[in-house]
Amino acid sequence: xxxxxxxxxxxxxxKLPDVEIVETTNGVTCTxxxxxxxxxxxxxxxxxxxxxxxxxxxxxxxxxxxxxxEWQTDGVSSTGFSRGIKAKGPGRFxxxxxxxxxxxxxxxxxxxxxxxxxxxxxxxxxFAPDEGMLMVPSLxxxxxxxxxxxxxxxxxxGIIFKGHPDLRRILTDYGFIGHPFRxxxxxxxxxxxxxxxxxxxxxxxxxxxxxxxLVPKTIRRDSRYVENMNDQEAS
Amino acid sequence: MPEIKNYTMNFGPQHPAAHGVLRLILELDGExxxxxxxxxGLLHRGTEKLAESKPxxxxxxxxxxxxxxxMMCNEHAYVRAIEQLLGIEAPIRAQYIRxxxxxxxxxxxxxxxxxxxxxxxxxMALFLYAFREREQCMDMYxxxxxxxxxxxxxxxxxxxxxxxDHMPQYQESKWTxxxxxxxxxxxxxxxxxxxxxxFADDFPSKIAEYRTLLQDNRIxxxxxxxxxxxxxxxxxxxxxxxxxxxxxxxxxxxxxxxxYAAYDKVDFDVPVGVNGDCYDRYLVRMEEMVQSxxxxxxxxxxxxxxxxxxxxxxxxxxxxxxxxxxxxxESMIHHFKLFxxxxxxxxxxxxxxxxAPKGEFGVYMISDDSNKPFRLKLRAPGFAHxxxxxxxxxxxxxxxxxxxxxxxDIVFGEIDR
Numbered sequence: 001x002x003x004x005x006x007x008x009x010x011x012x013x014x015k016l017p018d019v020e021i022v023e024t025t026n027g028v029t030c031t032x033x034x035x036x037x038x039x040x041x042x043x044x045x046x047x048x049x050x051x052x053x054x055x056x057x058x059x060x061x062x063x064x065x066x067x068x069x070e071w072q073t074d075g076v077s078s079t080g081f082s083r084g085i086k087a088k089g090p091g092r093f094x095x096x097x098x099x100x101x102x103x104x105x106x107x108x109x110x111x112x113x114x115x116x117x118x119x120x121x122x123x124x125x126x127f128a129p130d131e132g133m134l135m136v137p138s139l140x141x142x143x144x145x146x147x148x149x150x151x152x153x154x155x156x157x158g159i160i161f162k163g164h165p166d167l168r169r170i171l172t173d174y175g176f177i178g179h180p181f182r183x184x185x186x187x188x189x190x191x192x193x194x195x196x197x198x199x200x201x202x203x204x205x206x207x208x209x210x211x212x213x214l215v216p217k218t219i220r221r222d223s224r225y226v227e228n229m230n231d232q233e234a235s
Numbered sequence: 236m237p238e239i240k241n242y243t244m245n246f247g248p249q250h251p252a253a254h255g256v257l258r259l260i261l262e263l264d265g266e267x268x269x270x271x272x273x274x275x276g277l278l279h280r281g282t283e284k285l286a287e288s289k290p291x292x293x294x295x296x297x298x299x300x301x302x303x304x305x306m307m308c309n310e311h312a313y314v315r316a317i318e319q320l321l322g323i324e325a326p327i328r329a330q331y332i333r334x335x336x337x338x339x340x341x342x343x344x345x346x347x348x349x350x351x352x353x354x355x356x357x358x359m360a361l362f363l364y365a366f367r368e369r370e371q372c373m374d375m376y377x378x379x380x381x382x383x384x385x386x387x388x389x390x391x392x393x394x395x396x397x398x399x400d401h402m403p404q405y406q407e408s409k410w411t412x413x414x415x416x417x418x419x420x421x422x423x424x425x426x427x428x429x430x431x432x433x434f435a436d437d438f439p440s441k442i443a444e445y446r447t448l449l450q451d452n453r454i455x456x457x458x459x460x461x462x463x464x465x466x467x468x469x470x471x472x473x474x475x476x477x478x479x480x481x482x483x484x485x486x487x488x489x490x491x492x493x494x495y496a497a498y499d500k501v502d503f504d505v506p507v508g509v510n511g512d513c514y515d516r517y518l519v520r521m522e523e524m525v526q527s528x529x530x531x532x533x534x535x536x537x538x539x540x541x542x543x544x545x546x547x548x549x550x551x552x553x554x555x556x557x558x559x560x561x562x563x564x565e566s567m568i569h570h571f572k573l574f575x576x577x578x579x580x581x582x583x584x585x586x587x588x589x590x591a592p593k594g595e596f597g598v599y600m601i602s603d604d605s606n607k608p609f610r611l612k613l614r615a616p617g618f619a620h621x622x623x624x625x626x627x628x629x630x631x632x633x634x635x636x637x638x639x640x641x642x643x644d645i646v647f648g649e650i651d652r
Binding site: 069110144146 | 652
């Protein structure tokens with residue numbers, strides 16, 4: 001596998017000078033600039049060195065709150081450790097308490113490519129623009145199979161795929177409001193359905209449950225991985 | 236003369252042939268399908284978002300509930316993603332156990348598929364035969380994990396526990412006694428491995444029975460031959476994997492090509508179709524069951540002769556045993572931290588895939604050094620298959636829609652997630 005990673009990284013660097021290539025635990029991820037997204041995909045499909053004839057998966061990622069711990073024990077006092085919980089995660093607020101936040105490079109689209117002919121994989125990633133419409137060009141002309149995957153990313157993250165012929169919601173309910181997999185969408189949701197005895201039909205009402213988190217998110221940079229981390233920084 | 240118009244029909248979501256909660260909007264010209272628009276998401280539970288709010292180990296059980304007829308394969312993809320981020324590897328015995336249970340899962344899944352697919356196309360008897368054998372696979376799950384379906388058996392770093400030495404037996408009851416009791420307990424005298432071995436010896440003869448019922452059956456062939464033909468180019472472009480891709484003649488199997496667990500140490504063949512129609516996909520899946528039985532036999536043989544640990548010796552990830560916990564302070568601390576906070580996984584991203592019975596089941600995981608996955612994306616094979624529904628049924632008759640749904644082996648747990 002390491003041989004393959006080396007080879008494909010080299011080929012990528014030679015053919016696509018403006019992509020950023022990162023070798024991960026078991027593969028290669030390359031970050032493509034937004035304007036080159038479709039051309040890069042087409043090149044990866046058609047070039048003899050890559051031949052990615054399959055796009056097995058496309059998904060959205062919301063990087064809000066990336067690397068933010070909820071449980072911080074930084075200070076020690078005579079009564080014990082500090083136990084400050086910063087309310088950030090999706091499990092800690094409800095719909096009317098949600099914050100509209102923005103950060104650079106918040107949304108990304110990630111596609112997993114597979115070459116059946118050459119037996120290798122590649123992950124390509126592209127960040128959606130920070131300003132204006134959250135719009136990324138669609139890959140549907142390159143791989144028709146991405147149709148539903150892009151609909152899903154639109155539904156769950158609100159990323160608009162330019163050129164997609166049928167960009168409807170797919171997984172959420174008819175008439176759903178919001179994009180549920182964004183990190184500023186509450187885990188408990190917004191509405192619930194009940195059967196209304198008087199109206200004799202199923203109706204929506206605001207959720208009756210309270211947000212709660214049983215295990216806080218903790219970040220520990222364990223000493224076991226320090227060696228690996230140094231390697232990553234060096235490369 | 237009256238004007239003849241196309242009309243739109245609603246199929247499902249409560250139709251028995253919809254295999255769950257598929258809603259299809261069909262535009263029909265007489266009985267010919269002009270356009271099919273599947274509406275999915277009626278079973279959407281937001282598994283990925285739920286997993287983001289829980290420590291890594293607490294989501295293993297959710298994986299069972301994705302594709303709820305091939306539970307352990309889903310778990311396998313998930314625990315492999317965590318293992319790769321952590322940089323640990325399960326001991327060899329655990330790898331063999333996983334290989335064996337992945338194949339038992341494949342047999343289970345295909346039995347469910349052949350039963351319901353047959354039922355949809357009018358072969359009622361097969362359903363009863365297939366579910367008889369499926370019950371025995373459920374007993375294997377139960378013996379090893381305590382649950383018939385949602386096992387939660389695989390863990391990052393190995394499996395929950397070693398295979399039991401005794402297979403649970405039927406007790407005497409009003410309905411099971413005397414000769415019946417002896418018959419029910421015939422394979423259950425020894426260990427779980429003996430039971431699995433007896434099953435693997437017997438199962439090929441059962442597959443032969445199914446074949447007697449279907450293979451040359453005129454009705455079966457009329458309903459499947461030439462229906463839902465997919466060319467290899469189309470199959471690849473639409474993102475098909477597993478038997479859907481192999482049925483079209485593409486020899487692609489992750490167990491061979493991007494091997495994992497102990498698949499490189501066992502001997503098996505990958506069946507490939509020729510015409511890419513429903514009948515070829517039926518042949519592929521039937522042969523896969525035979526090959527799975529071969530793998531199970533080899534794993535049983537190896538597991539009998541090679542005892543050893545089934546979990547990594549690393550208490551940051553795997554809990555220490557109870558005896559140590561009672562005597563050793565450090566073990567107790569490990570146990571406490573593991574079950575309250577969980578373990579943290581180094582930052583990074585990983586995509587791992589396994590050859591699940593339905594195709595490539597992938598897990599894309601992003602970690603940010605914390606005890607919960609930052610983003611978890613589950614790539615379900617059925618999702619890609621169902622997205623090609625419109626292209627596959629266009630021009631076919633209404634009754635063939637049911638055959639195509641059956642051949643895709645659709646389960647809504649994984650499509651809606």
